[in-house]
Amino acid sequence: MSEAESQPVSIKLLEKEFNFNCPPDAEAELLASADFLNTKMLEIRKSGKVLGLERIAIMAALNLAHELLQSKQEIHVGVADRLQHLGDKIDQALTKQDKAASLDTSE
Numbered sequence: 001m002s003e004a005e006s007q008p009v010s011i012k013l014l015e016k017e018f019n020f021n022c023p024p025d026a027e028a029e030l031l032a033s034a035d036f037l038n039t040k041m042l043e044i045r046k047s048g049k050v051l052g053l054e055r056i057a058i059m060a061a062l063n064l065a066h067e068l069l070q071s072k073q074e075i076h077v078g079v080a081d082r083l084q085h086l087g088d089k090i091d092q093a094l095t096k097q098d099k100a101a102s103l104d105t106s107e
Contacts, residue, residue, distance in 0.1 A: 013038050014045065014053055040064060 006021035011034035022030050040060040044050050050059050 011038075014041050014056065016053060037064075 005023060007024055007027070008019055009022050009027050009030055010017055010019050011031065012018070013034065020030065037060060040063065041056050044056050044059050044063075050056050
């Protein structure tokens with residue numbers, strides 16, 4: 001992306017301002033993401049266990065990455081369970097159809 005296709009956007013994380021270039025149609029998403037990240041970073045800072053902007057940012061990033069991976073795993077398991085259930089229903093329907101077909105041919 002060229003500079004002409006992007007615009008400067010300012011975000012605040014823990015009262016510190018950062019400037020980024022982003023496409024005009026992505027500004028709202030960037031601001032929402034920054035707000036979400038700032039909330040996570042404030043939670044970590046309030047816990048008092050992690051000091052320093054960089055360490056808080058890394059801890060927030062690790063927590064968010066962990067949550068993302070857990071969500072992906074839960075979705076994967078949910079889809080696998082649903083596919084198994086649908087496969088079982090198909091097997092039952094085919095078995096029922098085979099039994100009905102064998103009764104029809106034996107008459």
